[in-house]
Amino acid sequence: MNNNERIWGLPAWVLPTIAMIVLTLLWEAIVKGFSVPLYIIPAPSDIYKASVHSSGSLLFHTLITLYETVVGFAVAIVIGVGLGVALIWSRFLRETFFPLLVVAQAVPKVAIAPVLLITLGFGEMPKIIIVFLVCFFPIVVSTVAGLESAPREILDLARSMSATTVDTFRKVRFPAAMPQIFVGLKVSVILAVIGAIIGEFVGADRGLGFLILISMSQAETPLAFGAIAVLGVASILLFYGVEWLERIIVPWAQD
């Protein structure tokens, strides 16, 4: 567990960065060396050029996708954590709805996307709902698991002191659940981006998913790759955003 001893005394980011640079150069060399056509596989330099050239539209579509992702994710947090609390609170709710949740989760969200599009139209709303649907389940499950992880002795202590249910949740169960809830959030923030792209693939006139499809159909492969790269960066930033929040909200869960 001792991460303080680094290979050759280098900071953690140095080796992966070097590896990435080497791989990118290798890619560039192979594509240029074998004269692979631009529309089949573009070299990193081509992707960069195309992205800079279309930076305005790239930014526009990125903001659309980010908007869908963040709103859907936020709604999933509010409803997911809320439902998790309700399921622990009431045995009736738990026994009634938990099986339904599992069934709902078993349905592939990709299959629902076209249906939602017909019901809700072309705008951002169906994408937000798909994001919500993919994020929702991991958040509920991790919330339930977290709330149940509160030490039994403390719950006994609360009961022996006739503590109110609200106090027990507020002072013990909920804070105890936080580390687990964040595990769910970290899983689902990545799923959120996937959900938004699925929605855009099925039918959209903007967003990075749309940009990828339209560039490919017009043989503008470098721009499609550029959009994919931006998507990757956005996912990573969102993930680290959640991790940053975790460090602030649950500082005791470190190490």
Next chain:
Amino acid sequence: MSPPALLRCSSVSLTYQLRDKSELVALQSMSLDVHDKEFIAIVGRSGCGKSTLLRLVSGLLTPTSGTIELDGKPVAGPRDDVGIVFQSPVLLPWRSAMENVLLPIEFLKKDPAEYQERAKELLALVGLKGFENGYPRSLSGGMQQRVSISRALISDPRILLMDEPFGALDAMTREELSFELLRIWDERKKTVLFVTHSISEAVLLASRVVVMSPRPARVARIIDINLPRPRTLDMEFSDEFRRASDEIRDLIYSKNESQPK
């Protein structure tokens, strides 16, 4: 004679209904009188209902038959004049030592601000002066258990229920904390019910040792420990210590082993 008992268990039985409709007798016809300011140890093998007894006294469980009276009033449901110390400290990691000690006060819907001084004083009592704002992960296992003793004392309970409180500690910390517990018991004049599976710990600390026999769990015998107070470690070499320990050991091992089912 002696004043009326603080805690009186009269033929207390607890039977669990298992899922297949069979019954598990966790405690059978247990009778025990504990006097005010007495230090009682309860020993027995695992699964002999020691912890069940504590849960009954704290009101977390209700006996199937028999009665438990604390201070002349029957125990019905949870009550706030008992303090509980568990085997592990179970401190909340997001609360400082001080805030952990004040947790029961918050559960009881009292104003924690009024208990700040008392919490501080209790932490000093267990030797944690200056650690009030420390968080559990910066405290050693022994220190954490000290905090949990303070937490049990914060509501000024009549009776302190301790469920193998030092069982998870290393031998040296264990000895150290045992004698500190005796000092606290003497200073605060509390009644202590101390569950342990260490025979020597029971004899060294308690005035009376309740030996329990397993399955169905009941009191095998209650043994008076006639060692003078204050107790010291070298009493482990006294004749009385050896006599009591041997008697308990006989009760726990040989006798029950040969008992037909």
